Amino acid sequence: MRDRPLILTGLLAFVWLFTLPVWHAYAGKYSPSAPDVKLPANEKQCVAPTAYMRDSHMQLLIDWREDVVRNNRRQFTAFNGKVYDKSLTRTCLAQCHTNKGEFCDRCHAYAGVSGPYCWDCHHDKILTARSAP
């Protein structure tokens, strides 16, 4: 019986550690149900259906990259017939997802994707504005 405080402290520590991800999410303001992404206000439809974009946008971007850089093919005809410029910065970031932090980064943080290295070179308007002299 003399060990009661010790046991209780241990139990509390265990419960705290066990539920740590929940506290972490609260502190990081992540909603546990879905990432709190900000969708573009001016556009309802992405270059491909949402479900496809959700799990294959990285493949689409890599295909675009190969096409533009290596094959000099720069036009993308979407599933609905609309034609886009194959460009991460000039199309995706400039026309719709103007704030990468509230869209790309939020979902990447939620999904635990350690920052794709696209951003080491390609940049959004916010970074550009920050660097303006």
Add this chain to the structure above:
Amino acid sequence: MKLTRKDFLRLSGLGLLAVAGKKAVRAVSEVAATAASPKTAKRWGMVIDLQKCREEGGCTDCIKACDRAHNIPHFADREHEVKWIWNQPFETVFPQAQTDYTRQVYAGHPIALLCNHCANPPCVRVCPTQATWKREDDGIVMMDWHRCIGCRYCMAACPYGSRSFNWQDPRPAIASLNPDFPTRTKGVVEKCNFCEERLARGQRPACVEACGEKAMVFGDLADPDSEPRKLLRARFSLQREPELGTSPSVYYLV
């Protein structure tokens, strides 16, 4: 219906003939289609009129325009210098074109240098990852920074010093970021791309557009009626180190 052996052989023979005929027709029509719309053998090139450059001695408009367009960093340490287009004194660029008297006049005159987009580029031959390659339809020596592993073989191979290496993260050293063009990262090689991103949009290269004196003329070297070809017919021109057999696409009118 009873099929005799003779009829069977006759029918299968006819069938084979029909298949072969269809293939032949298709092959012939494909050849005809490509002949009807021939792929023009284009080769982008540039002619730089040094006389006009001399008149504007020390002008750096083309360099500034390129730096802005392509997010080129400026480091205080010259060993880390990154350059796409830059000036160098005449005597270091055309040492073989000197006499005692030209030296008196032309020594120290700045010559604008950039990637020569050689017809026979040595940098392409040595690249182990094909991160740099010659685009066959227009002759531009391209770079894919996604694929560059930073081995710098191309820098060793290029006889013109047209390539620079990013020894450190270039972003903090860029004066103002152009959102339309990516920066590079530490560990990749870069060089002039003849503004291929602007050509794709129907624009001229940034340096050509920025030159108020129209000292830089850009066009198709394969087309005898193009602006650069007219100039090359009318005036005497130099290439940088033509004896190396790289066949540069940048010409200098003295």
